[in-house]
Amino acid sequence: MMLAAVSARTSSFRKRAWLAIAALLACVAGGVCATNYSLWIHGRNGGGAIGNYQDFTYWGPDSVNAGVNKRAVNWDGRNRISATNSVIRDALDCHCTGSNWCYIAAHSAGDNQIGYALSLYGGSAREVKNPDASCTGTGTTQTGWNIKWVMVAAGSAGGTELANYGAWAVSDPLTSDLKTSTARAMYDHNQTRSTWFYMLAGAKGTSYSSLLPGQDDEVIAYHSSGGVSGSGGATYCNPSDWFCNYLSYNAGPNENGTPKWGWHSVFFRDDGEVYDHYTRRNWAGIVTRLRAEMETYAQ
Amino acid sequence: MRQLRSWRWRAALGIFGLALVLGWYWLQEATAQDQSSAPGLSPAAAGFGPLPPGAGGLPGNADQAWRQRQLLASQQLDRAEHVYRSYLEATRFPPDSRPLEEHPDQARPFAPVQDEARLRDSAGRPVAGVRIRSTQDRVFVTGTEAVRFTIEAVDDEGRSVALVVRRSFAQSVPDSKTLTTLVHADVPFADDGAGVDDVAGDGRHAALLTPATQGFAERAGTIRVIAEVIANGRQGGVAFDLVYLPEMAGSWSGVREALENGALNFYLQGQVRVAGRYVASARVQDANGVPLALLQFNDVAGPGQVEFRLPLAGLLVHEKSPAFPLRLVDVEAFLLKPDTFPDRSMMPRMAGVAHVSQRYSMESFSTQEWQSEQRDRYLAEYQRDVTRAEDAVRASMRPSR
Numbered sequence: 001m002m003l004a005a006v007s008a009r010t011s012s013f014r015k016r017a018w019l020a021i022a023a024l025l026a027c028v029a030g031g032v033c034a035t036n037y038s039l040w041i042h043g044r045n046g047g048g049a050i051g052n053y054q055d056f057t058y059w060g061p062d063s064v065n066a067g068v069n070k071r072a073v074n075w076d077g078r079n080r081i082s083a084t085n086s087v088i089r090d091a092l093d094c095h096c097t098g099s100n101w102c103y104i105a106a107h108s109a110g111d112n113q114i115g116y117a118l119s120l121y122g123g124s125a126r127e128v129k130n131p132d133a134s135c136t137g138t139g140t141t142q143t144g145w146n147i148k149w150v151m152v153a154a155g156s157a158g159g160t161e162l163a164n165y166g167a168w169a170v171s172d173p174l175t176s177d178l179k180t181s182t183a184r185a186m187y188d189h190n191q192t193r194s195t196w197f198y199m200l201a202g203a204k205g206t207s208y209s210s211l212l213p214g215q216d217d218e219v220i221a222y223h224s225s226g227g228v229s230g231s232g233g234a235t236y237c238n239p240s241d242w243f244c245n246y247l248s249y250n251a252g253p254n255e256n257g258t259p260k261w262g263w264h265s266v267f268f269r270d271d272g273e274v275y276d277h278y279t280r281r282n283w284a285g286i287v288t289r290l291r292a293e294m295e296t297y298a299q
Numbered sequence: 300m301r302q303l304r305s306w307r308w309r310a311a312l313g314i315f316g317l318a319l320v321l322g323w324y325w326l327q328e329a330t331a332q333d334q335s336s337a338p339g340l341s342p343a344a345a346g347f348g349p350l351p352p353g354a355g356g357l358p359g360n361a362d363q364a365w366r367q368r369q370l371l372a373s374q375q376l377d378r379a380e381h382v383y384r385s386y387l388e389a390t391r392f393p394p395d396s397r398p399l400e401e402h403p404d405q406a407r408p409f410a411p412v413q414d415e416a417r418l419r420d421s422a423g424r425p426v427a428g429v430r431i432r433s434t435q436d437r438v439f440v441t442g443t444e445a446v447r448f449t450i451e452a453v454d455d456e457g458r459s460v461a462l463v464v465r466r467s468f469a470q471s472v473p474d475s476k477t478l479t480t481l482v483h484a485d486v487p488f489a490d491d492g493a494g495v496d497d498v499a500g501d502g503r504h505a506a507l508l509t510p511a512t513q514g515f516a517e518r519a520g521t522i523r524v525i526a527e528v529i530a531n532g533r534q535g536g537v538a539f540d541l542v543y544l545p546e547m548a549g550s551w552s553g554v555r556e557a558l559e560n561g562a563l564n565f566y567l568q569g570q571v572r573v574a575g576r577y578v579a580s581a582r583v584q585d586a587n588g589v590p591l592a593l594l595q596f597n598d599v600a601g602p603g604q605v606e607f608r609l610p611l612a613g614l615l616v617h618e619k620s621p622a623f624p625l626r627l628v629d630v631e632a633f634l635l636k637p638d639t640f641p642d643r644s645m646m647p648r649m650a651g652v653a654h655v656s657q658r659y660s661m662e663s664f665s666t667q668e669w670q671s672e673q674r675d676r677y678l679a680e681y682q683r684d685v686t687r688a689e690d691a692v693r694a695s696m697r698p699s700r
Contacts, residue, residue, distance in 0.1 A: 082642030173474040185438035
């Protein structure tokens with residue numbers, strides 16, 4: 001019995017080993033390696049070197065597990081979304097075409113970047129590229145990118161009142177894009193090409209609670225981090241607050257019936273008011289959750 | 300030896316060697332990733348919920364790790380199945396022909412942008428007991444278009460509070476730090492029921508800015524309108540931003556329709572100045588005004604005469620069973636200018652009914668779901684993810700001792 005079991009196990013191992021070698025040979029010879037990538041798109045202020053997909057300066061130590069084959073999509077973090085979006089599209093062309101697929105993680109204004117790219121360019125013909133160091137083209141095209149889903153922490157696609165009221169000491173061009181009226185008018189947020197945006201909303205905000213309506217993470221209020229449709233300035237809270245409509249989980253309407261943008265789903269709401277906005281270059285704040293969820297789901 | 304010297308064998312050995320090296324490298328990478336979780340962030344701490352009860356049989360940590368693996372595998376399967384099912388369901392219709400309820404804030408694109416917030420003093424501090432309600436009827440402005448603004452003050456119960464606009468003006472907001480001359484223009488608010496204001500003395504003050512005729516004709520970029528106000532004896536400020544581009548993208552000449560391959564296509568006809576990517580959208584209502592669909596165009600066109608095709612999918616017509624004739628309403632479009640700011644030059648708005656369709660029988664429309672390489676590609680990948688997740692769940696059922 002024992003010998004039979006060992007023999008069966010060895011046979012199974014051999015079979016799998018041969019299959020793996022065959023796949024590797026096909027991958028090397030034919031260039032048809034299907035690989036999943038986790039692209040991390042940061043928010044305001046940037047930090048990493050633009051074009052260096054290994055530079056995770058904005059986020060924290062790059063030794064952590066942050067999803068399969070993680071890549072940092074670095075843009076300057078201070079100029080307009082429209083003027084800097086080509087960096088994001090280049091990264092998507094490089095890693096998310098052909099036989100390769102991507103999971104996207106975005107923080108703060110990274111939400112605006114991926115939303116803008118998908119809404120306005122997500123149905124265009126994209127050059128299929130190899131995800132090598134220089135992202136060489138293959139000479140073929142495909143419609144749109146290969147994106148499995150997007151996970152967003154503290155998304156600012158709905159804008160922030162801090163930009164409305166000039167609360168930031170440094171007012172860069174990006175700040176104007178983050179005003180609630182401008183951010184919400186910039187593109188059709190519902191047009192995600194049927195790709196899910198899973199939203200993570202932090203609520204450990206104190207300093208700017210007089211400026212930001214409802215719950216916030218000190219920079220972004222729930223109306224934006226929860227992907228709520230409609231005009232900015234609306235007030236959403238946690239269920240423990242009896243005097244304020246709560247932001248509902250998942251994709252359905254909030255307590256007061258207001259809808260979320262299409263294909264936006266609240267995946268995490270900070271009922272314990274534990275997570276603020278800031279990464280502290282150590283995967284901190286609400287990005288703690290984002291990283292953990294990417295580790296679990298982006299494989 | 301002769302065989303070994305043949306080029307085929309050498310190539311095969313080379314590939315095999317490379318595969319071994321890559322395999323070794325991949326194993327090293329995978330191991331390094333597995334061992335490099337962020338400190339203090341176990342899956343349990345990350346909030347994956349309580350462990351399933353009754354999965355005993357293994358001692359201590361091993362038992363817990365097994366249960367954790369089961370839970371994770373189950374959650375990954377849930378995610379994979381949800382993504383697959385929702386994509387399959389939604390993409391019965393093409394991306395440019397969507398049910399309007401899927402785009403809730405696109406139903407009335409020309410409705411003014413509304414905001415309500417506490418009045419702020421000059422230091423940005425909130426003024427107790429006074430809220431400012433404001434509107435602006437567009438954010439992106441092109442050519443000779445004008446923008447209407449309104450402001451009113453209310454108390455915390457929503458009752459009107461007397462408001463005085465001390466001073467109001469528009470100014471250019473340069474993106475660059477290069478020294479440049481700022482443009483200023485007065486933008487007077489009034490509550491006199493004349494001109495731009497609807498009703499005299501109702502507490503809602505209105506103003507109009509026409510950038511092309513108020514000094515901004517040569518300035519593409521952000522224009523900020525600032526109103527300094529007094530309400531309840533307290534001073535504060537209200538600011539509006541708009542994005543202006545002097546040149547219109549083109550003009551419209553009409554709309555035609557055609558029933559083609561079981562879909563009703565609306566063609567926006569016009570003239571555009573330059574070649575580029577144009578983005579257009581329109582809403583479809585049925586004869587009773589019931590919202591039906593959002594149609595979108597996003598493709599390269601021009602210059603010269605153009606037709607933007609807006610398809611209404613036959614299957615969507617079948618599922619909504621609208622009353623004919625259909626109405627194409629609230630058409631907006633712009634030239635999308637990549638990698639620059641401002642990123643768009645608008646076409647004139649077509650507010651209200653732009654076109655009324657003919658009457659068609661339901662048999663005229665196709666019941667086919669959307670077919671495309673893109674949809675096939677996504678469904679195949681999502682199905683693979685489900686299969687992988689199912690395998691992982693099955694594997695997690697076996698405790699590893």
